Amino acid sequence: DTAVSQTPKYLVTQMGNDKSIKCEQNLGHDTMYWYKQDSKKFLKIMFSYNNKELIINETVPNRFSPKSPDKAHLNLHINSLELGDSAVYFCASSQDLLYNEQFFGPGTRLTVL
């Protein structure tokens, strides 16, 4: 009965490959997010989706393409992986209200070799 789940938990791949990270929430929330946490633990928003529509794209390279097939899912596809893409990627969700906590998934640790 995990609220926000991500797969895979770990992803190790070679430079230049294409990979996807899947995210699902069973909370009935309207809004989902992708965050990137770098090696210095700095967390930064990448994308925000509300009811399957993109709200923000925070200057993320277009090699990153989010896809929301329905309100419960927000997947992240990354093309032509680079060394600098190595990070932990967190999916999160919240109700579409200002004063609501965001529920985070467990994170996906991506390592690009």
Add this chain to the structure above:
Amino acid sequence: AQKITQTQPGMFVQEKEAVTLDCTYDTSDQSYGLFWYKQPSSGEMIFLIYQGSYDEQNATEGRYSLNFQKARKSANLVISASQLGDSAMYFCAIPLPNSGYALNFGKGTSLLVTP
């Protein structure tokens, strides 16, 4: 541009003592919320406490409380009676404007609780 500042990269506290983690922010929004999250070494992000900018009382959740000073734009987290399990990274965050309430995080404070 909105900015969140956590000036303490690392803090130590002895078990059972109280500790204050600092957070200051700069936002042009009139109405906003402030969040604190904990990230233990296992990596998950755990919501701790929320403060609304128009809330008259400081928020409290168990051993966590917020020292919210709106005029100074600060929202410090106070952890009372520290426990070994409180050792973690702590992040202050505020929603970005026009973002679907995506959170803008500070750089975090690493707290180590010693026996």
